[in-house]
Amino acid sequence: MCLPPRDWLLLVCVVCTLTLRSLLRSRVFSIKAVKDWDFDFILEKLRPTECSILLERTFDSNTLLHFAASLGHDQIVEAILSIQQCQELLTAKNSSGNLPHHVAANAGHLPIVVKLLNRSFQHFKAQNSDAAIAEHSAMVYFVVMSHQYYELLMAKNSNGDLPLHVAANAGHFSIVRHLVMLSDEYHREFLRVQKSNGDHLLHLAANAGLSSIVQHFIMFSHQYQELLMAQNSNGDLPLHLAANAGHLSIVQHLVKSCHQRQEHLMVQNSNGDLPLHVAANAGRFSIVRHLVKFSYRREELLTPKNSSDNIPLPYPPVDANAGYQPSVDLSEQQLQDRYSSKLLRVKNKEGNTPLHLALIKKYEEVDLNLKTKHHEVAKFLIEKDPDACTDLNEANKDPPDLAVKAKDK
DSSP: OOOOHHHHHHHHHHHHHHHHHHHHHHOOSOHHHHHHTOHHHHHHHTOSSOOTTTTOOOTTOOOHHHHHHHHTOHHHHHHHHTSGGGGGGGGOOOTTOOOHHHHHHHHTOHHHHHHHHHHHHHHHHHHTOOTTSOHHHHHHHHHHHHHHHHHHHTOOOTTOOOHHHHHHHHTOHHHHHHHHHHHHHHHHHHHHOBOTTSOBHHHHHHHHTOHHHHHHHHHHOTTHHHHHTOOOTTOOOHHHHHHHHTOHHHHHHHHHHOTTHHHHHTOOOTTSOOHHHHHHHTTOHHHHHHHHHTOSOHHHHHSOOOTTSOOSOSOOOOOTTOOOOOOOOOOHHHHHHHHHHHHHTOOOTTSOOHHHHHHHHHHHOOOHHHHHHHHHHHHHHHHHOGGGGGOOOTTSOOHHHHHHHTTOO
16 A cells, blocks of 8 residues: 555554554564554554554554544544444544544545544444333433434534534535534434334433433524424323423423424323323422413413313412513524524634634635635535624634635625
8 A cells, every 4th residue: 555655654653652562562563564664464453353552542642543534544544443442432532632533624534534423423323222122212322322423523622623613724615514414414313213102302302301412402403393392192292291200401491492382381182181281190390380480371271171171280389470481583594594503603712613713714824725725614604604704702803804804805
């Protein structure tokens, strides 16, 4: 295999640092192979199940996976990831807080970014799957696994940079576009997955009390309104299930997040039960109090009867002065762009969004080709979320200020 001289030199330094101690005691690499840097031989010896050498770190905590990802060596990346014990390297951070897919994004190696994220998804899925468990448990595991995968997309390094920041800063348009599309696909997956009884993943997360997952999904997905109003085969909303299980914080978040709040509170399941019926029947009086508090149609809320001819009483006294605070409805376009807006406007420690970084680099760059790359990234980010132009960084500069410096109109 032919490699550029620079890559050979870097690979020599990496393997030297990572394997020096292990060479002396395990002889995994022969002295001749190390001396001659037989690349094919090194790849061959990366494949055995013993991966103690691969878990070694340099002085700045980089692993061999970091270096292989940075250099774009697909074969080494694949060889490392083929070893089961080395899966932990997918979430290994160096001293700058960078994961392997951070450094791959910075170097512009899109196939390796894709490979690392896909392998992470497979790893989390394998960790959380068991053919013998009940369908409900399997779905809950899928929620947890998806959340772990999402955390990789939102992982920040020591400077507060997401992989998206890193790619934008380096002017890698294809990676910026892929990360945005991948993040949108992650949330569409929640809408597609459904149990045989009609439960969506939000039903399961609400019922299981997975508060952080409910909150981050509602915060970042523009399709969350559809899931809030989705009913399973029993007619239950996620709100019914959370109320029945007694998860007050989730009930609060679901109610406050719904733009059709009153319709949300008035949905009856197949038994004719409102969420309020369910909470009262289960003895969840703090939830009953909360549901009544947030309804400005209290009389209507308290009078419907279910199929057993029951109204949602008894319930504890409710503060008559606790008025309903209507939520501000967003336009349809704002709802559609809600997720991308949240992602693209995440700031690093210097207060810079990906758009700031793309424009800063365009201004600083001397090479015209690189200026063009950063211009392409900035244009894409503005098209995805024009409101990002109003964000101020720590230097009190918004993207238009930086665009003027970069001589953009």
